[in-house]
Amino acid sequence: MPDIRLESLRHVYSRGTPFEKTALDNVNLDIPSGQYVALLGHTGSGKSTLIQHLNGLLTPTSGRVLFDGEDIHRSKEALRDIRFRIGLVFQYPEYQLFEETVYRDIAFGPKNMGLSEAEIDDHVRRGARFAGVDESLFDASPLELSGGQKRRIAIAGVMAMKPDVLVLDEPIAGLDPAGCRSILKNIAEYHRSTGSTVVLVTHDMDVAASQAERLVVMKGGAVALTGTPEEVFARPEELRSMGLDIPEAAALAQALRARGVVLPYAIYTPGYLAKKLLSMRGGAPC
Amino acid sequence: MLKDITLGQYFPGDTVVHRLDPRTKLLSVIVYFIALFTASGVFSTLLVMSTLLFAVALSRIRPASMLKGMKPLLFIIIFTAILNLFYTEGTVVARWWLFRITAEGIRRTIIMMLRIMLLVSCTFLLTYTTSPLQLTDGLEHLLRPLKKVRFPVHELSMMMSIALRFIPTLIEETDKIMSAQKARGADFDTGGLVKRAKALLPVLVPLFVSAFRRADELATAMECRCYHGGEGRTRMKTLKMQTADYLTLLFWCLVLAGVILLVRSGL
Numbered sequence: 001m002p003d004i005r006l007e008s009l010r011h012v013y014s015r016g017t018p019f020e021k022t023a024l025d026n027v028n029l030d031i032p033s034g035q036y037v038a039l040l041g042h043t044g045s046g047k048s049t050l051i052q053h054l055n056g057l058l059t060p061t062s063g064r065v066l067f068d069g070e071d072i073h074r075s076k077e078a079l080r081d082i083r084f085r086i087g088l089v090f091q092y093p094e095y096q097l098f099e100e101t102v103y104r105d106i107a108f109g110p111k112n113m114g115l116s117e118a119e120i121d122d123h124v125r126r127g128a129r130f131a132g133v134d135e136s137l138f139d140a141s142p143l144e145l146s147g148g149q150k151r152r153i154a155i156a157g158v159m160a161m162k163p164d165v166l167v168l169d170e171p172i173a174g175l176d177p178a179g180c181r182s183i184l185k186n187i188a189e190y191h192r193s194t195g196s197t198v199v200l201v202t203h204d205m206d207v208a209a210s211q212a213e214r215l216v217v218m219k220g221g222a223v224a225l226t227g228t229p230e231e232v233f234a235r236p237e238e239l240r241s242m243g244l245d246i247p248e249a250a251a252l253a254q255a256l257r258a259r260g261v262v263l264p265y266a267i268y269t270p271g272y273l274a275k276k277l278l279s280m281r282g283g284a285p286c
Numbered sequence: 287m288l289k290d291i292t293l294g295q296y297f298p299g300d301t302v303v304h305r306l307d308p309r310t311k312l313l314s315v316i317v318y319f320i321a322l323f324t325a326s327g328v329f330s331t332l333l334v335m336s337t338l339l340f341a342v343a344l345s346r347i348r349p350a351s352m353l354k355g356m357k358p359l360l361f362i363i364i365f366t367a368i369l370n371l372f373y374t375e376g377t378v379v380a381r382w383w384l385f386r387i388t389a390e391g392i393r394r395t396i397i398m399m400l401r402i403m404l405l406v407s408c409t410f411l412l413t414y415t416t417s418p419l420q421l422t423d424g425l426e427h428l429l430r431p432l433k434k435v436r437f438p439v440h441e442l443s444m445m446m447s448i449a450l451r452f453i454p455t456l457i458e459e460t461d462k463i464m465s466a467q468k469a470r471g472a473d474f475d476t477g478g479l480v481k482r483a484k485a486l487l488p489v490l491v492p493l494f495v496s497a498f499r500r501a502d503e504l505a506t507a508m509e510c511r512c513y514h515g516g517e518g519r520t521r522m523k524t525l526k527m528q529t530a531d532y533l534t535l536l537f538w539c540l541v542l543a544g545v546i547l548l549v550r551s552g553l
Contacts, residue, residue: 018298055469083468083471088469095495096466096492097492098492158469161471
């Protein structure tokens with residue numbers, strides 16, 4: 001599976017008007033295939049602009065986006081093909097549903113790919129399964145379902161294209177905790193079983209810590225920090241200066257260390273912290 | 287991108303023109319329109335042109351933004367120019383096959399083109415320097431006398447300000463939905479008319495759904511804040527005419543008088 005590479009990417013909105021704004025400034029980033037990456041950053045740090053470059057919805061003002069070693073803007077046909085291979089789920093994707101039935105909405109992407117009926121059916125069922133949409137909902141109108149279900153259908157619509165890269169912009173924003181957990185589980189499952197790259201945009205540190213293999217922190221339109229969760233969360237001061245926090249568990253571990261409890265630095269999920277604390281007491285989890 | 291549409295956009299600023307009362311600006315535009323359509327000679331046209339250029343200079347709006355906004359009207363301007371150029375009777379100066387060009391035709395073409403451009407520039411100057419909210423406020427004030435004949439002035443201006451308020455929101459939303467559908471392989475740029483119209487369905491349905499949802503939410507929010515129509519409603523920013531406003535109005539009346547004088551004397 002192919003890698004993504006961003007080379008000195010720059011994007012300026014409304015160039016030549018009083019509203020001119022540089023959203024991305026010299027971004028260099030490599031996303032190897034199969035990696036689960038969390039893209040973090042404060043509001044306005046350029047996360048959403050960045051991901052819209054990944055599948056060519058935005059054209060860079062300067063710089064290049066390479067997929068599989070080739071510029072994605074080399075031709076119109078190539079760009080359309082890229083859109084099927086890099087699936088992008090927008091923020092609040094439930095507002096993009098339009099078909100009369102759930103099935104047909106999920107089938108929109110696969111149909112645009114020009115697949116046969118049988119292939120479309122296969123893709124739709126697969127996408128629905130990965131996103132946790134029950135087949136009993138296929139004939140319902142997507143506009144009459146609950147917010148959480150709509151979100152799943154929209155995610156299924158992108159997963160149904162079987163993209164090599166799945167990019168999700170705040171997929172759990174505004175959902176209840178149970179809905180958040182299950183959608184994150186679905187995404188992790190898709191990542192594991194298809195081996196595809198996942199780019200998850202979030203500002204929730206706990207989500208990033210528990211899900212991703214690698215974190216990319218953005219600030220002011222540039223990549224400020226990147227590395228494994230351990231590496232990034234070992235620099236809480238820098239994160240705070242960017243308006244971000246470290247995960248709850250990491251903060252707790254830090255507070256405990258300050259009070260003299262001997263704990264390793266690489267703690268950033270509640271489960272791991274609990275395990276360490278229990279092992280110190282010599283007890284087993286109950 | 288849809289975002290680049292400049293028609294009717296407001297460019298915030300702090301110039302004399304920006305600070306004028308919206309009522310002054312609306313009335314000035316009306317007076318200017320009358321002057322513009324009265325002007326028929328070379329000198330009177332030059333007068334209306336120079337005064338507008340003066341106003342544009344005062345507003346510090348870049349001429350490039352003005353010209354950019356005129357692009358969509360290029361067709362109409364050229365069309366009018368051609369009609370006037372070939373179909374005006376008078377002394378013939380050039381002839382080719384079925385076409386003849388007259389001296390009067392050339393003169394009228396130039397004046398007509400200038401007239402359209404000035405007309406458009408004048409409205410641009412108004413919308414570029416006045417926020418939509420101020421504009422509807424001013425309009426409500428100016429239409430107040432119509433209340434006497436039971437004309438729903440307040441409701442109308444409220445509807446207008448809500449509509450204006452939501453234009454950018456809906457444009458942004460359209461952009462977002464289009465991007466989302468493009469990400470699923472929707473193709474808006476190729477194919478015939480029917481195919482393109484059909485391709486818009488995945489954009490229009492969610493857009494309408496969201497417009498209704500927003501309308502619903504806005505109505506609830508307004509009711510929560512005890513909105514009950516214009517009766518007894520006061521404003522945070524009351525409009526107040528300043529010396530500059532009276533001077534501006536006087537200026538445009540003088541321009542109009544000047545134009546009438548020039549036209550009367552055949553210039």
